[in-house]
Amino acid sequence: MQLKLEIKEQIESTETNTTLGVQPYKTQLLKWIGNKQRFAHEIISFFPKRFGTYHEPFLGSGAVLGVLSPNKAEAADSFNPLISIWQALKKDPEIVKNWYRERWLEAQDGEKVExxxxxxxxYNQGANAADFLYLTRAAYGGVIRFRKADGYMSTPCGAHKPIHFGTFGRRVDEWTQRVRGTEFFHREYAESLERAREGDVVYCDPPYSHSQAILYGAQSFDQDDLFDCIEKAKARGVFVALSLDGSKKSGDTDCAYDFPPSLFEREVAVNCGRSMLKRFQMEGQTLEGEVVTDRLLLTH
Structure with a gap:
């Protein structure tokens, strides 16, 4: 009996995070197409109840990270202007508030689109976190589109009015608390997956090959390399959850992937609603038929 108690204590000592008590959280810091925040709580419900370090290799707008609000996590992205926002948020949130306030006020000093x-x-003259932060809030629908040849951001101005800097500042305060247990890194996803250890959880939300090739410089992304990294992590006892596009046009178009057999033990369909990307591509039309379903693939 004593031995069983000691083993139980050893296991519990490695369990840094829990999904118990996690509630939906809808307040977004960055406006970002493909944002999972509306159904992040559903995604998290498939994680183990208790686990070690949480890893998010494709951070983006941090939707799942923000809802989970883990005690210990490593979050990363290969896009430097983006990850620099998160690093500044962790180091000194007032910097992030000032970046946004200055550009919000600058945008008021003349015609909106101009x-x-x-x-x-x-930003296109010299990519930087401060300008990029404002652009994520002001661009059409949170669409962050880059030319493959030179990385030029080409998204036009959105019809909406970006939120006031006071409102944004309050969001910064909220998010600072939600990511207090997270360290942020500028690195490729392979390194993040390599760092995951037995008992950890990794959530991957990579660019979608069937619908997001124009976004985030994702044109050269290789799904097969990602599957290989996940397979190695699974062999070490890491729990990996992967979001992929499952269907488009209300289920009429299936998005097929050729991943290794037995890599995933379970698959769940997540209804993502209507496609904002398709609306952008078709000049803002209301697209009742353009419903997107994600596949949530789980290694355990």
Missing amino acids: QYEKIKAR
Whole structure:
């Protein structure tokens, strides 16, 4: 009996995080197409109840991270202007507030689209976190689109009015608390998956080959390399959850992937609603038929 108690204590000592008590959280920091925040709580419900370090190799807008609010996590992205926002948030949230406030006020000093284009042009002259932060809030539908040849951001100004800097500042305060247990890194996804150890959880939300090839510089992304990294992590006892596009056009178009047999033990369909990307591509039409379903694939 004593031995069983000691083993139980050893196991519990490695369990840093829990999904118990996790509640939906809808307040977004960045406006970002493909954001999983509306159904992040559903995704998290398939994680183990208790686990070690949480890893998110494709951070993006941090939707699942923000809802989970883990005690210990490593979050990463290969896109430096983006991850620099998160690193600044962790180091000194006032910096992030100032970045947004300055550009929000700059955008008021003239015609809306013209000012947006000035900020976008400045970003394209020298990619930086401060301008990129404002652009994520002001671009059409949170669509972050780059040209493959030179990384030029080409998304036009959105019809909406970006939130006031005071409102954004309050969001920064909330998110600072939600990511207090997270360390942020600029690195490729393979390194993040390599760092995961037995008992850890990794959530992967990579660019979708069937619907997001124009976004985030994702044109050269190789799904097969990702599957190989996941297979190695699974062999070490890591729990991996992977979001992939499952169907488009209300289920009429299946998005097939050729991943290794027995790599995933379970698959769950997650209804993502109507496609904002398709709406952007078709000039803002209301698209009742363009419903997207994600596949949530689980290694255990």
